[in-house]
Amino acid sequence: MARVRLDHVRKQYDNGFVAVHDASFEIHDGEFVVLVGPSGCGKSTTLRMIAGLETISSGTLMIGDRVVNDVAPKDRDIAMVFQNYALYPHMTVFDNMAFGLKLRGFSKQEIRERVHRAAEILDIGGILDRKPRQLSGGQRQRVAVGRAIVRQPQVFLFDEPLSNLDAKLRVQMRAEISRLHRQLGTTMVYVTHDQVEAMTMGDRIVVMNGGHIQQIDEPMNIYHRPYNRFVAEFIGSPSMNFVEGDIVVNEGMSFVSSDAAFSLKLENEVTEKLRDWIGNKIVLGIRPEDIYVAGGHGVPERTGHVTATIDVVEPMGNEIFLYARAGAHRLVARVAPQPLPQPEASVTLALDLSRLHFFDPETEINIAFEAPGVMA
Amino acid sequence: MKKALAYIALVLGTVVFAYPFVWMALATFKPELEIGELALWPSRWTLESYRLVFETIPLERAFLNSVIVVVAVTGSALVFGSMAAYALARLRWRGREAVFSLILFTMMVPFLVLLIPLYTLVVRFGWADSLLGLIVPFMMNATAVLILRQSFLTIPQDIVDAARIDGCSEARILFTIVWPLSVPALVTAGIIVFIGNWNEVLWPLIVIRQEQWMTMPQMVALFAVGGGAQARLGPQLAAALLLGLPIIVAYLFFQRHFISSLATTGLKG
DSSP states (O other): OOOEEEEEEEEEOTTSOEEEEEEEEEEOTTOEEEEEOSTTSSHHHHHHHHHTSSOOSEEEEEETTEEOTTSOGGGSOEEEEOTTOOOOTTSOHHHHHHHHHHHTTOOHHHHHHHHHHHHHHHTOGGGTTSOGGGSOHHHHHHHHHHHHHTTOOSEEEEESTTTTSOHHHHHHHHHHHHHHHHHHOOEEEEEESOHHHHHHHOSEEEEEETTEEEEEEOHHHHHHSOSBHHHHHHSSSSOOEEEEEEEEESSSEEEEETTSSOEEEOOHHHHHHHGGGBTSEEEEEEOGGGEEETTSTTOOSSEEEEEEEEEEEEEOSSOEEEEEEETTEEEEEEEOSOSOOOTTOEEEEEEEGGGOEEEOTTTOBBTTOOOGGGOO | OHHHHHHHHHHHHHHHHHHHHHHHHHHTTSOGGGTTSOOSSOSSOOOHHHHHHHHHSOHHHHHHHHHHHHHHHHHHHHHHHHHHHHHHHHOOOTTHHHHHHHHHHHHHSOHHHHHHHHHHHHHHTTOTTSHHHHHGGGSSOHHHHHHHHHHHHTSOHHHHHHHHHHTOOHHHIIIIIIHHHTHHHHHHHHHHHHHHHHTOOHHHHHHOOSGGGOOHHHHHHHHHHSSTTTTOHHHHHHHHHHHHHHHHHHHHHHHHHHHHHHTOOOOOO
């Protein structure tokens, strides 16, 4: 097992495109770190640099105590699971799993033992003599994981391993990979564009966008204290609501939406941080679950009211998504099941004042964000 | 009705293409005097033509030479061709596109243009009148490189990457992972090189003087044109049939792969 450390790592392609700018972070020994972001954000490139499949333009990459910038993939003591499994189609499941061990000169006995042990962990003992094309997607993915674990590498790398599976299987494999991590205790780096996978699997999450690292933190911290508007928007489904407006002082401090459709009287805790923003443009953010239907179930004590018109109602069974508009602003609320409001009906929404986020409209950074240590 | 017409057209087409060959095959078993007639079936079966062929030309030796040359050429065209194709399809290096264009360009140059310079080179190297003179100039084949490159491009990059992480060298990836996944393309390239090389007459005629190094097509050509057949049609046809036989056998054997390669859409993991 080992830690992985990136120090000002940068990837620039021959055509000048910079896929990763200055990535610096450390993955601790035995940690499960998820790299998440939209497609093209540089997460896969970062993983492939750790794997040695992409060269590093500048910066240092360490696995364990060794600088591995110029070490071939096979000598980095890593194993990787690919999105489309990348099994060798002409080999049986057993041979697929044994291939890496054979190349490393393990004895036949040892190979057999390791493959069977891995097959047992993954419950694929019965399909060892089949070819990949005879397997279902879920089985192929297990074999791909099996091929990685027989090697007992220092670091596991996963490149969107679940995105080719159907929704049900994805949930199941998600839990299995988490269990595998607990069982093996090996350092794992996991790339996904699915924020649910990121939230549920990672010890820590690295959010990336446009080749830049946006935030590195534990899942709940990322969710509740996003560093900037991108992170706030990317993590969470439905996304956080954003409303542009101004901070005004008028019998205490208030937020007024840009078209003056509504205003919210702000709490004492936040006013402190917003003092410099009086008279300035600002972006307010609030998560859908922090918006309630006034007078409904479980509304917190201190709320600000907004009158809105219902656009769409999506009953999910255990909750309801309300898509509403207040003036020019659109708001999504995630509320408890209740008698359904009709589209085009007017509704009073109650916004939890203790759960407001404020972002600088220029830099998009969360104004209330304190904890400089969190950005690596 | 439409279908019937289509079949009639196909049958006619087949007859037009196959008739000369069938006629030739059957004619070799006719007595010499009957050959001029249009009838397909021999009135009396005889191996006289073949007897004359085997009597007058050292066919076994020529056949052996041809096999040695064609196997060496096809084998090396596949081995070296797939190395080049792999580098062109799977490795990133400066000038890759330029080299690929250059290889394509060599396909446009007629062989006749190269005849004299190639001959000069072969003589300088001392390979004239030896099998090396027939083998070395054809060890690389642009068509094979092109076919293999296109096929290698269809192999998912992830499989190649997985092999790299598993511990393969590039050569090992090529021969243990890429080759087994490219059998149809290898067969296609192999057949094309094989046929092209087996039928080659002009080059051996120029390079080889001694009978012991002559290949089969050269020998047959000399036999037919050079008077060995005593102007008799039967033995000439028999020699031609013997020349074509290995190709027909090879084609029938690999037909499945050949067709599947021409119609292939790539492999899925």
